[in-house]
Amino acid sequence: MADRLHDPGETLFAAAFQALPEPACLVEPIFGEDGTLVDLAYVTANDRMAEQLGVDNIAGQTLRRRWPDIADDWIRDFAQVFASGEPVVVIRQSSRDDNYYQTTLTPVPFGDTTAVMATIRDVSNEHRARARHREADARYKLLFDTIDEGFCIVEVIFDDAGKGRDYRFIEANDAFVGQTGLIDPIGKTMRSLEPDIEDYWAETYGRIARSGVAERFESASPALGRWFDVFAFPIGENAPNQVGILFEDVGERKRMELALRHSEKRLQSLIDAxxxxxxxxxxxxxxxxxxxxxxxxxxxxxxxxxxxxxxxxxxxxxxxxxxxxxxxxxxxxxxxxxxxxxxxxxxxxxxxxxxxxxxxxxxxxxxxxxxxxxxxxxSEQQIDHGAQMLRMASEIGKVALWDWNVESGELVWSDEHFRIEGYEVGEVTPTYELWAERVHPEDRAECDRKVAQAMRSGGDYVNEYRICQPGGDVRWVSARGRFLYDEQHRPIRMLGALIDITQRRREEEWQRLLVAELQHRVRNLIGMVRSVARLSAPSHRNVDDYVDHLIGRLQAMGRTQSTLTRSPGRTVDLSELVREELVVHAVQPDMCHVDGPEVALSPHAAEIVTLAIHELATNSVKYGALGDTGYIRIIWSTEEKESRTWVSLRWQETAPRGKTKNNRKGFGRRLIEERVPYELEGMGRFTVHDTGMLAELEFPLSDTGSILETRS
Amino acid sequence: MTDNPLAGRRIIILEDDYYQAHDSKDTLEEAGATVIAVTATVPDLAPHLAGGPIDAVLIDINLGRSLSFDFARTLRSNAIPFLFLTGYDAGMLPEDLAASPYISKPADRARIVKGLTELIAGQS
Missing domain, CATH: 3.30.450.20 (PAS domain)
Structure with missing residues (x-):
């Protein structure tokens, strides 16, 4: 290939090639027997390329020889250029300096074959900026999906008047569904997702999109049943109708706020009320x-x-x-x-x-x-007063009070109750049994019966019974009480009061006896009068005489009665009785001698002795000593015989001269000789001597002496 | 009333009042009765029963120091009829003797004789 550099065109190309600001080289393919690209040979490279690759002259060298480690990758890229006839841009990181280089492989005609011109540009800065951008995007996406708040971008759809009418969701984060309840919103409009959505949402986003001013607000959406805290902002000029919406469903918080407000209001009402x-x-x-x-x-x-x-x-x-x-x-x-x-x-x-x-x-x-x-x-004070008054009243009135807790058995007595039961106040702990113990044995069964009956019937407990005090004293009491019941009508308490009625009972008994006795005496008296009248009759031939005697005897009986009435001491003094009879018969003190110890006669004996003295005195006036200048000795003495006290009374007359004696068995004589033995269990003798008359009475003193026990 | 409605009847008088006792005795004897005892205290029946049956007893309730109810009960258990003669009311009689024949003092002679006659007639 070096000989082709002599071509002027080639020289010009070479100069231009050399002048390129970027590293550049020209390579020609080396095909294998099967026509596949197996290697590349460097035809030429400019100085920038030499600097870039760190070599002086690379022309004539092959790729595989020079960079065996990376040859395969490059051969694949080059093969693509040869196959397509189109340029290919490859960006690779350099293993030498970590920079990113963009290599542009451009096919160029080279003789009857095709060569490729490779130009290199350092794109490290651009590449890194792009990488950072991608990273930012990823972070944004992460944030977008991980925040709790809902976020979405919507495109507002306006009506003819330029007012937001609806909006379409462009983007929505993961939280969106949870915050709105709207599922799979992307590409859909709000109204298609929720036809009843309130108009103000679209209107608000429309306003934000148009005005370019972000808004923060809280608003309820009854259609969604939620309450949102919203920050909505315009996306910007690139997307004029789009609005970003960051929002949160604050329904729970709102409810709590409302509840708090209600609670505060209630508290305030309470305070006011x-x-x-x-x-x-x-x-x-x-x-x-x-x-x-x-x-x-x-x-x-x-x-x-x-x-x-x-x-x-x-x-x-x-x-x-x-x-x-x-x-x-x-x-x-x-x-x-x-x-x-x-x-x-x-x-x-x-x-x-x-x-x-x-x-x-x-x-x-x-x-x-x-x-x-x-x-x-x-009222506490009044209760105190009331309690004090009750205490005073019960003390003054001698009312004994009790309070019996039927369930616990606890019994409370007032001070007077202790006293009436014969206890010192507080000496014992009262119980029902303790109370029953003091009840007279004859009254106990009746007391128990009456308590039980009152408890059963709910009626008042009314009872009169006897309490036997420890000293042997028996007290009559009148008790009244009442049971208190709970809702189930179970007896829970018994309250009551009792008073001592012993005196009243005695008086009542006394009165009852008196009435009975009076009746008895009146009847007996009539019987007596009749008997005396009949017995008096035979001894008198003369009616005047008879009447005198009868009246005398009745008067004597009357005197006994008045003596007894005068001295309700129940006994009659013998001496007094004798003297009074003598006075009645006008016996002068010098004509008689009265002597004897003090003797208390029962009313019965007094009655008989009175009548006897009367008879003797009458007889004496008529026939004996008192009718003359005689003298009478009335002497009595007492003697104990067979555990009884006997009284012995002698009436002895001394007459100066003999007088005709009445020896008939008259009223007086029968009285002495028959009635005394009969009624007084004693003896009576009536004898007439020449010197005068002697009457002897002897009888035991009765130990009973009640006024109620005499008979007339 | 015949002249001797109680002829041959042996009767005891229990009466603490001498005059009343004397009066009753006269009354009964006039009506032909044999008054076998007049006493102010509760008598021993045996000697009287030895002499023949006791046809009736006339009883005063109040014997001064005691009442005669126990004696009346003794009589009843011996099937000897008795008649109360008393100054008290019938209400005074205890429960077991409440139905006993009874004459209130003062009673005239005819009433006593009639009471005893009926009492003895009721027994035979």
Whole structure:
């Protein structure tokens, strides 16, 4: 090929070739026997090429010999040029300097064959810039798909009036579907994906595309059932109708915000509606500000020294100590105290407050509420008063109270209840059994029955029974009680009261006996009068005499009655009885001698002795000593016989001269000789001597002496 | 009433009041009865029963120091008829004796005789 350089044209070509600013060389193909390209031979190369390749002269050398390592690659590229007859551009990184070189292989006619001119250009900078761009693209794509926000690029479709009507999705990231619920949007329009989409979306993007001004907004899309936070921006002049949209479905956040707003509103309503006072205090609790609620303190104003202004003097120390304690603990406090409100009234407040801390744990304020408890305090006071009055009343009225917890068996007695049961107050723990123990054995079954009946029926327990006190004292009590029941009508408590009615029962019994006795006595008296009248009759022939005697005897009986009535001491003194009878019969003291120990006669015996003395005195006046200048000795003595006290009474008359003696068995004699043995279990003798009459009465003293046991 | 409605009847009077007892005795004897005992205290029946049957007992309830109800029960268990004669009301009688024949004081003689006659007639 060197001989062809002599051609002037060739020389010109050579000069031009040499003048190329880029490295260049001319190679001719070496074909194998089968016509395939097997090697290339360098025909010529310019100086830049020599520099580029780092060789002095390469002409005449073959590729395989010179660069055996890379020959095959290049031979393949060259073969393509020969085959196509078109230039081929190859960019390869140099193994020598790591630069990128662009080699342009251009076929050129060379004699009757074709040679190839290879020119080399360093494209390292361009290549690296492209690589960086590709990398940026990849990063963008990665970002695009990995962000949580939805991102899309849309092309706005305008109506005739230039208003955005719809938009087509050009690009959308992976998050798009999750954020919108729209599937496979690329190439589709919004209205085709969601026909009901609100108009303002297209209008907004249209406006952004036209104005070129990005917008940030939040808006709900009822059609999608979502709420979006959107940043939309124009893509730029290259794509005038395109808008990039970065958005996020903030429905959850919105819902939470709404819920928070509702909750705050409710709290505010609560504060407004509460009957309490909501307040806050300065960190040292000295200043108060009303936050809401009722104006329990009147108009508090901005902030005030509440301790000095509202708390009444006598409660201030208490409140201060409670607050100091809370401050020391950094914990909540609760205090009940009296306050003087702005209008001067005094009321009770119950206040609670809790400290509010900042991040450092320092108290920034106290938050609390106060309730008006004036009514409660008053009712507590009234209950106290009521309890005190009940206690007083039960003590004064001697009312014993009980409270029986049926379920637990616990029984509470008032002080009086202990006393009535014969215990010291608090000496024992009351129980039902303890109570039953004191009930009189004869009344116990009835008491149990009445308690059980009241419990079953729900009616009042009303009972009168006896309590046997330990000293043997038996007390009658009247008890009334009532059971309390729960919702299932189970008895839970029994409350009751009882009073001592022993005195009343005694009086009633006394009265009952009196009435019965009075009836008995009146009837007996009539019977007696009849008997006396009949017995008096035989001894008198003369009616006047009979009447006198009868009246005398009835009067004697009457005297016994009046003596007994006068001295309800149940006994009659024998001496007194005798003297009174003598006085009635006008016996002068000088005519008689009365002597004997003190003897208390039962009413029954008194009645008989009175009648006997009466008869003896009457007889004596009529027939004996008293009718003359005689003398009477009335003497009695007592003697113990067979463990009973016997009284022995003698009536002895001394008459100065003999007088006709009535020896008939008259009323008086029968009284002494028959009635005394019969009724008094004693003896009676009636004898007449020459010197006078002797009557002897002997009978045991009865140990009973009740007024109710006499008979008349 | 015949002249001797209680003829041959053996009767005991338990009465602590001498006059009443005396009066009752006269009454019964006039009506033909044999009053086998007049006593102010509860009597021992055996000696009286030895002499023949006791046809009736006239009883006062209040014997001064005691009441005669136990004696009435003894009589009832011995099938001896008795009649209460008392100043008390019938309400005074204890439950088991509430149905016993009863005459309230003061009672006239005819009433006592009639009561005892009916009592004895009711037994035979």
């Amino acid at each position: 509460t009957s309490d006072l909501i307040f806050r205090l300065s960190p040292d609790c000295s200043l108060m500000e009303q936050v809401g609620g009722k104006q329990l303190l009147g108009d508090v104003g901005e902030q005030s020294d509440w301790l000095e202004r509202f708390v009444i003097d006598s409660d201030r120390e208490l409140v201060r100590s409670v607050i100091d304690d809370a401050k020391a603990r950094c914990g909540p406090f609760h205090v009940e105290n009296r306050v003087r409100t702005a209008d001067g009234a005094v009321s009770w407040l119950s206040s609670r407050a809790v400290p509010v801390f900042d991040e450092d744990g320092t108290i920034t304020e106290w938050f609390g509420m106060a309730t008006d408890i004036t009514a409660r305090r008053h």
